[in-house]
Amino acid sequence: DVKVTQSSRYLVKRTGEKVFLECVQDMDHENMFWYRQDPGLGLRLIYFSYDVKMKEKGDIPEGYSVSREKKERFSLILESASTNQTSMYLCASSLYLGSMNQPQHFGDGTRLSIL
Amino acid sequence: RKEVEQDPGPFNVPEGATVAFNCTYSNSASQSFFWYRQDCRKEPKLLMSVYSSGNEDGRFTAQLNRASQYISLLIRDSKLSDSATYLCVVPGMDSSYKLIFGSGTRLLVRP
Numbered sequence: 001d002v003k004v005t006q007s008s009r010y011l012v013k014r015t016g017e018k019v020f021l022e023c024v025q026d027m028d029h030e031n032m033f034w035y036r037q038d039p040g041l042g043l044r045l046i047y048f049s050y051d052v053k054m055k056e057k058g059d060i061p062e063g064y065s066v067s068r069e070k071k072e073r074f075s076l077i078l079e080s081a082s083t084n085q086t087s088m089y090l091c092a093s094s095l096y097l098g099s100m101n102q103p104q105h106f107g108d109g110t111r112l113s114i115l
Numbered sequence: 116r117k118e119v120e121q122d123p124g125p126f127n128v129p130e131g132a133t134v135a136f137n138c139t140y141s142n143s144a145s146q147s148f149f150w151y152r153q154d155c156r157k158e159p160k161l162l163m164s165v166y167s168s169g170n171e172d173g174r175f176t177a178q179l180n181r182a183s184q185y186i187s188l189l190i191r192d193s194k195l196s197d198s199a200t201y202l203c204v205v206p207g208m209d210s211s212y213k214l215i216f217g218s219g220t221r222l223l224v225r226p
Contacts, residue, residue: 041218042217042218042219043159043216048212090158090159096212100147100166101146101206102147103149103161103204103214104161105161106159
């Protein structure tokens with residue numbers, strides 16, 4: 001079974017803080033993703049990475065950055081946290097098999113509150 | 116047209132009923148599709164992959180209609196534990212890595 005582990009289930013931070021969310025997968029997947037999920041808005045892609053040190057912006061990258069120094073680890077960074085970044089953050093990983101998209105496997109999620 | 120569209124529901128059905136959800140997609144070149152299940156305040160979990168005309172797993176059947184660009188999920192003999200939100204997922208048009216998640220169809224199974 002694929003295991004995607006997010007560092008925290010619940011996190012409370014203050015406005016202006018730099019926040020790090022960590023994600024680790026144990027299946028040697030090439031692709032890793034960060035989403036946020038808000039009521040009524042569904043899953044929105046923030047950033048994804050298809051290889052070590054490679055990253056691409058998703059649909060809502062503003063206010064976020066990412067880091068992928070090792071294949072198994074993908075970090076999401078909130079440069080200066082704001083209250084509108086309060087959300088559920090979900091990390092996912094998937095295998096790369098050419099043109100055939102593969103399913104993504106999710107971590108448990110991090111509920112982040114910015115006060 | 117949105118890349119993926121689902122009826123948000125909720126579908127409220129009695130235990131034992133058969134229920135079906137449809138999902139339409141806009142990328143005619145899509146080769147792979149997925150249904151995920153998401154429980155309240157939990158992460159999405161893969162329910163079924165669809166790579167050809169359809170797939171069946173126990174009480175769950177997914178069917179793909181490429182001509183009309185929709186996929187369906189049929190649940191037979193509904194259980195209380197099937198109550199959840201079901202997400203339809205299709206490949207993104209601008210990337211072979213991305214998946215586009217529908218906003219989900221909520222199912223409530225009552226005793």
